[in-house]
Amino acid sequence: MLLRTVKTCLEPKDLPISTASAPGSPTDKLHNAEKTWWAAPHAATGLDAIVSVPASKSLTNRYLILAALASSPSTIHNTLISRDTELMLDALAAFGIGIERTTQPDGSTTVAITPGKLATGPLSIDCGLAGTVMRFVPPLAAVAGASVAFDGDEAARVRPMAPVLDALETLGARIEYAGTTGMLPFTMDASALQERHEVLIDASGSSQFISALLLVGQALPGGLKLRAAAGHIASPDHIAMTVQTLRELGVEVAVGEDARSWSIAPGQLSGFTITVEPDLSNAGPFLAAALATNGTVRVPFWPASTTQVGGKWVQILSRMGAEISHDEDGVLTVRGTGVIRGIDYADASELAPTLAALCTLADSPSKLTGIGHLRGHETDRLAALETELAKVGATVTSTDDALEIIPGTLQAADLDSYEDHRMATAGALLGLAIEGVRVENIATTAKTMPDFPQLWTDMAATAKGQG
Numbered sequence: 001m002l003l004r005t006v007k008t009c010l011e012p013k014d015l016p017i018s019t020a021s022a023p024g025s026p027t028d029k030l031h032n033a034e035k036t037w038w039a040a041p042h043a044a045t046g047l048d049a050i051v052s053v054p055a056s057k058s059l060t061n062r063y064l065i066l067a068a069l070a071s072s073p074s075t076i077h078n079t080l081i082s083r084d085t086e087l088m089l090d091a092l093a094a095f096g097i098g099i100e101r102t103t104q105p106d107g108s109t110t111v112a113i114t115p116g117k118l119a120t121g122p123l124s125i126d127c128g129l130a131g132t133v134m135r136f137v138p139p140l141a142a143v144a145g146a147s148v149a150f151d152g153d154e155a156a157r158v159r160p161m162a163p164v165l166d167a168l169e170t171l172g173a174r175i176e177y178a179g180t181t182g183m184l185p186f187t188m189d190a191s192a193l194q195e196r197h198e199v200l201i202d203a204s205g206s207s208q209f210i211s212a213l214l215l216v217g218q219a220l221p222g223g224l225k226l227r228a229a230a231g232h233i234a235s236p237d238h239i240a241m242t243v244q245t246l247r248e249l250g251v252e253v254a255v256g257e258d259a260r261s262w263s264i265a266p267g268q269l270s271g272f273t274i275t276v277e278p279d280l281s282n283a284g285p286f287l288a289a290a291l292a293t294n295g296t297v298r299v300p301f302w303p304a305s306t307t308q309v310g311g312k313w314v315q316i317l318s319r320m321g322a323e324i325s326h327d328e329d330g331v332l333t334v335r336g337t338g339v340i341r342g343i344d345y346a347d348a349s350e351l352a353p354t355l356a357a358l359c360t361l362a363d364s365p366s367k368l369t370g371i372g373h374l375r376g377h378e379t380d381r382l383a384a385l386e387t388e389l390a391k392v393g394a395t396v397t398s399t400d401d402a403l404e405i406i407p408g409t410l411q412a413a414d415l416d417s418y419e420d421h422r423m424a425t426a427g428a429l430l431g432l433a434i435e436g437v438r439v440e441n442i443a444t445t446a447k448t449m450p451d452f453p454q455l456w457t458d459m460a461a462t463a464k465g466q467g
């Protein structure tokens, strides 16, 4: 099946509303461009595909930050090359870190990192729309004692950052905001960092506020003592990933009994050699495709154990009706059984858009809880899902922290992606099951998976009943 990119003549009601972006800026151009529609491949039944998913964004960007802070060189095999990781690599290069890329015979990328004295600037860092760049790099700038101007996409300028920036201010950094306080764009001057390294963080808006500080904890002169303020902690699996990643690389992290406090001693990180796992969150739409088409999808190199939240696809999809096996060669096989059950699920975090799309295809209602903070993701994902899933026939209600999905009679629709890679892949999943779906700006998947359209099209082409 060919990948078709279709440009449409837009009705005035469909024209994107231009906001206050500067004329001629990339965002201005984006808003004024016509929408680009991708006719999602439809595969009525019986996929039988093997899909090699690219490396994990979350692990790649953690390893890159840690390699920059290590006391000796590191080698990162199977580094993800995507928009978010390119932004991280550019940020490290701006700090003067040595970066050498090698393409391996299997097409994967190895990155060799040579750390050194971090540049003090003044520097400019583009965070794009990457939460891992906008939250993880300011603490790196603090460790460097640097003066740095941070900015990103227009959509990044409404993503929450205040807790991590306030914490850096308590450590002595000075921050000047050019727009809204607590958000991009801002300039940070960390030339007078103090030795007080005990901080309290409200992590209800993002786990990345905690992860960001933990990643630099051992590089702060007095180490770090961190506590989460009372209340919900967003995406707790990602904090566990950070702790486990640090420990795996030899950094001791003491975690409080209530899993709400962390303590790290200074100066413990040597260079390392590591291979990044496949991105199990990004494997989700492919695995869900097996249920959506009553087919079989295999993903090789599925780790025997993982800190990725995407590891939970195994239990989620089996609860929803899939038959799943993991063989000794590391191949995860997901088979549809003709049944897709609704599910009640908490803390799905970044899995939520794909999961919500699958719930739309289920035979009973679903409720996804603990995801209120997804309103501060690439877009307000609760609002976006409410709008887009309704277009294909579901009745969707969002509350402060949850989404309820009642499946209805399915119908084709044009699905917007809101510059959100996971809304785009959720749309592709719906298109696989519903003939005639088009997804706007599928290229937004380049944030974490530049090959998505091709991988998806190749997978769909294995179906018995294709559209």
Ligand SMILES: O=C(O)C1=C[C@@H](OP(=O)(O)O)[C@@H](O)[C@H](O)C1
Pocket (backbone or CB within 6 Å): 057, 058, 059, 131, 132, 205, 206, 207, 208, 211, 234, 235, 238, 349, 350, 373
């Ligand atoms: O640390 C990370 O790599 C991530 C943490 C999570 O962020 P939130 O805690 O903001 O949900 C997750 O949704 C994001 O995709 C990646």
Ligand SMILES: C=C(OP(=O)(O)O)C(=O)O
Pocket (backbone or CB within 6 Å): 129, 130, 131, 132, 350, 377, 378, 422, 448
């Ligand atoms: C929320 C996400 O990304 P980010 O790292 O930009 O927060 C995501 O990938 O779903």
